[in-house]
Amino acid sequence: NAGVMQNPRHLVRRRGQEARLRCSPMKGHSHVYWYRQLPEEGLKFMVYLQKENIIDESGMPKERFSAEFPKEGPSILRIQQVVRGDSAAYFCASSLPPGQGHNEKLFFGSGTQLSVL
Amino acid sequence: DAKTTQPNSMESNEEEPVHLPCNHSTISGTDYIHWYRQLPSQGPEYVIHGLTSNVNNRMASLAIAEDRKSSTLILHRATLRDAAVYYCIHRREYGNKLVFGAGTILRVKS
Numbered sequence A: 001n002a003g004v005m006q007n008p009r010h011l012v013r014r015r016g017q018e019a020r021l022r023c024s025p026m027k028g029h030s031h032v033y034w035y036r037q038l039p040e041e042g043l044k045f046m047v048y049l050q051k052e053n054i055i056d057e058s059g060m061p062k063e064r065f066s067a068e069f070p071k072e073g074p075s076i077l078r079i080q081q082v083v084r085g086d087s088a089a090y091f092c093a094s095s096l097p098p099g100q101g102h103n104e105k106l107f108f109g110s111g112t113q114l115s116v117l
Numbered sequence B: 001d002a003k004t005t006q007p008n009s010m011e012s013n014e015e016e017p018v019h020l021p022c023n024h025s026t027i028s029g030t031d032y033i034h035w036y037r038q039l040p041s042q043g044p045e046y047v048i049h050g051l052t053s054n055v056n057n058r059m060a061s062l063a064i065a066e067d068r069k070s071s072t073l074i075l076h077r078a079t080l081r082d083a084a085v086y087y088c089i090h091r092r093e094y095g096n097k098l099v100f101g102a103g104t105i106l107r108v109k110s
Helices: none
Strands: A005-007 A010-013 A019-024 A031-037 A043-050 A053-056 A065-068 A075-079 A088-095 A112-116 B009-013 B018-023 B032-038 B045-050 B061-064 B070-075 B084-091 B104-109
Touching: A005 A088, A010 A019, A019 A088, A019 A112, A031 A075, A043 A065, A043 A075, A075 A088, B009 B018, B018 B084, B018 B104, B032 B061, B045 B061, B045 B070, B070 B084
Parallel strands: A010 A112, B009 B104
Antiparallel strands: A005 A019, A019 A075, A031 A043, A031 A088, A043 A053, A065 A075, A088 A112, B018 B070, B032 B045, B032 B084, B061 B070, B084 B104
C-alpha cells in the first residue's frame, strides 16, 4: 500500500505565476489535509477536505489560495500569483473516514518544496 | 486544539532511554494526546496516542499523568534515526485536524 504521494517534490515559480501542488492520499482514505511549513517555523494547518467537500478552511489565506479534492484524482492545492513569501514546504496528509471519537491517524507525504524567485 | 508546552530541545546518547515531557494543563476530559515526529526533510510521522491509560507500541511508550495535565513520550533505546522534532498535540474528540506547536528537537549523540 503506497503512502501519501505528493508531486512535484520541488517546484520553482517566478513571482506572479501559478503553483499547483498535487496530493494522492493513501488507498481507502477519503480525507485530506494540507499544511504549510515556512523556513525555520512550525507546521501550520491550512485546509481539511473530504472528496468534493471542504470541511475546514480556517487556515487558508483569504486570497490566491484554493484547494479541491475531486471525486476522481488527487487533491490540488492551487496558489495563484505567487509571491516570495509563499516559499515553503507544503505537506499533505490523509486519513480514514472519521470513526468513533474521530481520532484516526494522519499519514503525511514527503511534501512539496515551493521556491518563488 | 489547546496549547501544549514542550522543551525546545533535548539531547540523548545513543542506546539510552529518552523521556520527552509535555504539559497540557488545559486539556479537557475528551481530548486525546497524540505524538508525531518529523525527521529532517520529511513529513510528520505518527508515533503514538492515548486518552487516559499508558500506551505502548513498537515505536514508543506514552505515560499519561493521573490528572492528564502532562504526559511523557518514552523512547526505550534512542538511535541516531530517532533524531527529529517531536510534537505533542491534544486533539479534541471529533476534531480531525492536528494543530502543531513548536515541538522538541531531539538530538542523539553517538
